């Protein structure tokens with residue numbers, strides 16, 4: 291359970307959610323995102339955990355075993371394979387952003403935030419982005435951190451540390467919120483994020499919110515399936531899921547409030563994009579009492595949260611290699627790590643030297659990987675898992691895993707079998723221009 295929480299809580303909450311809110315019209319995005327968490331995220335997280343706990347294997351072999359158990363075609367194993375690949379694609383950019391966080395631990399430490407203005411903070415971040423060497427250095431350090439854990443086998447020590455680190459993250463966030471409330475513009479932030487504005491809900495907003503619900507809860511690629519396979523029999527899947535989903539969502543929304551309060555007080559652009567937290571947080575840390583220490587701690591906690599998430603992005607693929615070939619775990623980890631590192635190099639360059647290189651629809655390398663995984667591959671993976679659990683597995687097996695009372699089981703079944711598939715399919719049809 292701790293591992294799953296560690297996987298879910300990461301850059302998705304702290305780095306991505308705040309800027310996604312700004313880019314997608316504020317409250318419109320928040321509303322749709324929260325609905326997606328409840329109607330799609332929670333039921334599908336239960337589904338993914340139940341698949342993992344029943345299969346007791348890596349996603350590819352696990353899907354195959356479940357298909358055989360249900361007397362269905364082994365073709366389902368490719369769903370597990372797709373998930374593993376998706377994880378590696380995500381890690382390609384996740385590691386670069388993890389590198390930004392590592393860089394900011396040091397920036398907080400060497401006093402470069404002290405008394406910083408909004409304009410200086412933005413310039414500081416731009417300077418980081420335009421330095422390929424810095425980006426590559428920190429991306430390499432982050433990849434190294436991730437792969438050295440994976441090479442030894444994910445150990446319980448790191449996951450147990452989540453016991454202390456997740457509450458610490460909440461605690462330090464409350465300090466930041468308190469500060470933002472006293473010097474920032476909290477009422478503007480609140481209005482921006484929570485005052486309903488239905489006019490801003492567009493297909494793109496819905497697609498982004500749905501994709502982010504998957505990204506934020508680590509759904510649709512088998513990470514949760516792997517951790518579900520470690521979940522003991524007596525632990526309730528529903529309760530575990532609800533705790534994690536609520537903590538994950540609450541954390542993200544609180545970070546959003548703290549950030550937007552500073553954004554509005556400093557006349558920054560809410561739609562600044564991926565640099566948003568790196569441009570705003572230094573202003574807070576540069577002016578609050580004890581800001582250097584709090585800044586260092588805050589960025590260290592984010593780095594830790596990112597680290598436990600990044601491990602879960604490669605673990606499915608590594609587990610598959612180790613369980614199916616004679617390749618030793620550490621060799622598999624360093625080889626795959628090198629391949630993902632190379633992908634990350636292209637991502638790092640897409641912020642500077644290769645900024646003009648467009649892959650599809652005018653998107654650069656970073657944007658392509660991000661959109662492809664969050665808005666297509668993760669929801670597609672989730673959709674197929676829902677269909678498998680809902681229509682291909684024996685109902686009795688599903689019931690055994692979920693161990694829910696009749697009413698709760700019916701509710702899960704309705705959301706898993708009907709609501710989630712319809713919502714995801716409708717969004718896809720929009721995306722492909724079939725429904726206009």
Ligand code: PFF
Nearest residue numbers: 298300301302505506508513
């Ligand atoms: N949920 C992680 C975050 O919010 O940072 C990112 C992530 C991890 C996505 C693992 C997908 C995944 F399988």
